[in-house]
Amino acid sequence: MSLDPSSVVSLDDVTVVYGKNEALSGVAVQFPAGAVGLLGPNGAGKSTMIKALLGFIVPTHGQMLVLGLDVRHKAQDIRARIGYMPENDSHIPGMNAVTFVAYCGQLSGLPPVDAMQRAHEVLYYVGLGEARYRNVETYSTGMKQRIKLAQALVHDPDLLFLDEPTNGMDPKGRDEMLALIHDLGHNKRVNLILSSHLLPDVEHTCDHVIVMDKGRIATQGPIATLKGTGGSVFELRIKGNLPQFIDALRTNGLEAHGTDDDVMRVLVPAGRTARDVFALASTEGVQVRHLRPSVPTLEDVFIDAIEGGGRAHP
Ligand SMILES: Nc1ncnc2c1ncn2[C@@H]1O[C@H](COP(=O)(O)OP(=O)(O)OP(=O)(O)O)[C@@H](O)[C@H]1O
Numbered sequence: 001m002s003l004d005p006s007s008v009v010s011l012d013d014v015t016v017v018y019g020k021n022e023a024l025s026g027v028a029v030q031f032p033a034g035a036v037g038l039l040g041p042n043g044a045g046k047s048t049m050i051k052a053l054l055g056f057i058v059p060t061h062g063q064m065l066v067l068g069l070d071v072r073h074k075a076q077d078i079r080a081r082i083g084y085m086p087e088n089d090s091h092i093p094g095m096n097a098v099t100f101v102a103y104c105g106q107l108s109g110l111p112p113v114d115a116m117q118r119a120h121e122v123l124y125y126v127g128l129g130e131a132r133y134r135n136v137e138t139y140s141t142g143m144k145q146r147i148k149l150a151q152a153l154v155h156d157p158d159l160l161f162l163d164e165p166t167n168g169m170d171p172k173g174r175d176e177m178l179a180l181i182h183d184l185g186h187n188k189r190v191n192l193i194l195s196s197h198l199l200p201d202v203e204h205t206c207d208h209v210i211v212m213d214k215g216r217i218a219t220q221g222p223i224a225t226l227k228g229t230g231g232s233v234f235e236l237r238i239k240g241n242l243p244q245f246i247d248a249l250r251t252n253g254l255e256a257h258g259t260d261d262d263v264m265r266v267l268v269p270a271g272r273t274a275r276d277v278f279a280l281a282s283t284e285g286v287q288v289r290h291l292r293p294s295v296p297t298l299e300d301v302f303i304d305a306i307e308g309g310g311r312a313h314p
Pocket residue numbers: 018019021022023040041042043044045046047048049164197
């Protein structure tokens with residue numbers, strides 16, 4: 001695969017090594033326009049990829065384009081056109097929110113007056129309008145996430161990198177953050193790359209997904225297409241030897257996961273039906289207590305793409 005200047009982000013054969021640990025191994029991938037999820041378990045290499053694209057880490061091998069610009073030679077130009085919401089807190093102690101966000105706007109090239117005006121606007125947009133004169137150090141975890149989004153948006157970037165944007169947020173705050181990200185990608189039409197280990201976060205906000213595992217691309221594609229080609233999914237509850245039955249399902253090409261609470265999800269490939277599940281139950285001597293068709297989720301589709309990911313998080 002080679003670089004594609006028309007993609008929002010393009011990587012060709014990119015390798016990043018920390019000491020003896022290869023965090024990215026020959027990654028070649030194109031990010032299309034729109035809202036793209038970068039999904040993978042902890043340690044998959046998502047943050048490393050984003051930091052390399054921002055020019056913070058220099059790969060030992062490979063080439064990268066962001067908005068058609070070569071990261072090696074145009075890092076400054078790229079930074080003026082992108083917004084970055086880092087995984088870790090990055091506020092400046094002692095500054096209030098509006099001063100901090102305006103300062104970030106100036107760092108991204110806005111004149112002071114415009115930066116201040118935009119700081120007020122984006123702080124209202126992320127729901128911090130009332131709290132904008134408070135010292136950021138007094139903010140809750142959820143508010144700190146919101147101000148990180150505000151500083152990433154202040155200069156109206158062409159592309160947003162969001163690294164684990166719902167980290168540490170309570171359910172309500174998380175829903176609100178996801179609604180903002182959905183609005184940015186779908187109503188404001190900002191190109192965005194959302195890095196997350198949480199399937200639902202990507203499913204709620206993105207149209208395309210790139211799945212990483214152990215420093216490589218495991219799978220990728222439009223979410224609707226990926227969900228549409230995986231056959232059908234059933235909720236199943238049985239009475240009998242559960243581990244043995246799951247093994248039998250897998251041996252027969254039927255993937256099962258989410259076995260908490262007694263109810264498992266069984267992915268039946270295209271061309272096969274629930275009859276196969278009943279037939280196998282009969283052979284294995286287990287009783288089917290409940291079998292109901294369900295709507296495929298991203299997790300059903302990616303159960304094999306991310307080793308252990310689906311089984312660890314039913
Ligand atoms: N500064 C570093 N020095 C050494 N190893 C590192 C460093 N940063 C990351 N790693 C290792 O590189 C691999 C990829 O880490 P990375 O942070 O990119 O993964 P991730 O998918 O973003 O996961 P997380 O969501 O946990 O941050 C991991 O094995 C990690 O331990």
